[in-house]
Amino acid sequence: MKEKHIQISGIILAMLYAAFITWLYWAEPKDLLEVSTKAQTTIENVTTKTQVAIGTYEIDKAKFEDGLMYFYKENYVAARDNFEKADPERRDARTQFYIAYSFYRQGWGRISNDDALFKQGLEQTNRLITLDKNFKSDDVNLQIKTPVELKSEFEQGLQITADDFNPLKVLRERK
Amino acid sequence: MSKVQSPKSKVEEDISSELSIVDGELLEVSDGEGLITERKNRLSIENKGQKTNNKEQISNRQSTILNYLFLPFIFLTVALLGGLRLGSQTSDFLFLKPPLVCLIFAAILLILFFRAGLIRFEGWFSENFSTLKNVANTTILLALFAASTQVFNALLPESGLPFWVITFCFFWTLWNNLFAEFETKKLLKSLGGLFGLAFVVKYLLLANLTAPANENWWQGIFQNPTKEAFTYLLDLPRFSPSTGYIQFFTLAFYLVGLFLLPPVLTKEKR
Numbered sequence: 001m002k003e004k005h006i007q008i009s010g011i012i013l014a015m016l017y018a019a020f021i022t023w024l025y026w027a028e029p030k031d032l033l034e035v036s037t038k039a040q041t042t043i044e045n046v047t048t049k050t051q052v053a054i055g056t057y058e059i060d061k062a063k064f065e066d067g068l069m070y071f072y073k074e075n076y077v078a079a080r081d082n083f084e085k086a087d088p089e090r091r092d093a094r095t096q097f098y099i100a101y102s103f104y105r106q107g108w109g110r111i112s113n114d115d116a117l118f119k120q121g122l123e124q125t126n127r128l129i130t131l132d133k134n135f136k137s138d139d140v141n142l143q144i145k146t147p148v149e150l151k152s153e154f155e156q157g158l159q160i161t162a163d164d165f166n167p168l169k170v171l172r173e174r175k
Numbered sequence: 176m177s178k179v180q181s182p183k184s185k186v187e188e189d190i191s192s193e194l195s196i197v198d199g200e201l202l203e204v205s206d207g208e209g210l211i212t213e214r215k216n217r218l219s220i221e222n223k224g225q226k227t228n229n230k231e232q233i234s235n236r237q238s239t240i241l242n243y244l245f246l247p248f249i250f251l252t253v254a255l256l257g258g259l260r261l262g263s264q265t266s267d268f269l270f271l272k273p274p275l276v277c278l279i280f281a282a283i284l285l286i287l288f289f290r291a292g293l294i295r296f297e298g299w300f301s302e303n304f305s306t307l308k309n310v311a312n313t314t315i316l317l318a319l320f321a322a323s324t325q326v327f328n329a330l331l332p333e334s335g336l337p338f339w340v341i342t343f344c345f346f347w348t349l350w351n352n353l354f355a356e357f358e359t360k361k362l363l364k365s366l367g368g369l370f371g372l373a374f375v376v377k378y379l380l381l382a383n384l385t386a387p388a389n390e391n392w393w394q395g396i397f398q399n400p401t402k403e404a405f406t407y408l409l410d411l412p413r414f415s416p417s418t419g420y421i422q423f424f425t426l427a428f429y430l431v432g433l434f435l436l437p438p439v440l441t442k443e444k445r
């Protein structure tokens with residue numbers, strides 16, 4: 001083995017080792033088992049970011065379908081979890097719309113709405129508007145089709161008006 | 176009477192006139208044994224030369240492997256272990272990032288290494304070296320810097336009054352050393368002493384003042400009132416005793432690495 005080869009391998013090995021150490025201090029795994037789990041997560045993140053960078057990013061369709069199934073079963077927490085896993089980079093307007101809608105449906109109440117969920121829903125909708133303002137859902141099961149309508153629902157739900165004390169309000173239906 | 180020349184003698188005269196004169200020296204014909212011993216001597220000299228060349232090549236290769244593979248490995252291992260602590264109850268890994276002051280101390284330490292001749296700049300970097308060699312040498316130095324940073328990270332207490340006291344002591348010592356005349360051996364001895372003392376203070380003295388974590392607050396106060404008081408007053412972190420063992424080997428690796436560090440990397444052909 002020539003001196004040059006030793007030097008090159010020394011540089012490469014040192015860089016790899018240094019990268020591993022930097023990653024360990026960044027990821028802070030608690031035990032050896034977590035080292036492999038966190039390494040896998042990091043690799044997935046890097047892969048997703050690379051896909052975004054080179055323009056080949058796609059959502060995980062299986063996870064999206066699972067999310068949709070939970071959404072129709074009215075298990076909104078599980079639905080959101082699956083939607084978030086399907087679109088970790090929050091770049092797909094359709095998935096983000098369902099996440100916002102799940103906040104609306106979960107937070108909606110016949111007498112009063114859940115303000116915390118509505119606030120999260122409003123934030124999510126604002127993010128969706130930034131992503132794609134003209135998005136329109138083609139899901140026939142949803143009465144609200146656009147982010148602007150959804151935003152209006154959230155804002156009205158968060159405001160306290162004289163209309164909130166109208167007893168006929170209990171007769172309204174969830175959209 | 177005319178002389179009559181015979182045809183045979185005429186031919187001889189012609190041949191002798193055509194032959195050129197050859198200068199030469201007469202050598203004694205040596206016997207066979209003499210030639211053999213001479214050849215043997217020559218061969219043995221050549222073999223010796225080859226052996227010394229081989230030995231030089233092997234030692235050069237070994238020193239190259241030591242410098243470019245082993246030294247970065249040992250220093251980076253120190254960098255890995257220097258910030259590692261084990262949690263007191265579940266022995267979880269805790270990777271503590273070095274505070275800024277550790278980077279400053281490491282920089283001062285590198286200046287000290289250059290001043291004391293532990294590393295000679297002209298023997299590590301030169302325009303005459305190839306770019307690859309300069310880059311490889313830089314890699315070793317960066318690994319040394321990372322290791323130095325993490326050694327300070329390992330030896331400084333994590334928080335509270337002890338952190339400030341020991342940081343001040345380190346700063347005082349390094350600052351004084353910066354203006355002192357040092358030899359390499361003296362510097363290494365001084366560093367060994369300094370780091371050894373800091374290790375004893377942190378991992379023996381302060382660790383023994385820290386109350387164990389697997390007790391509730393009331394139990395701690397009744398069973399170990401002094402330790403609880405010291406832990407509270409000095410803001411001592413509770414780590415597993417294994418942390419001390421890890422840091423002992425970290426420090427040992429670092430000192431071994433410094434001992435193996437060559438002042439000059441110019442043995443090879445430029």
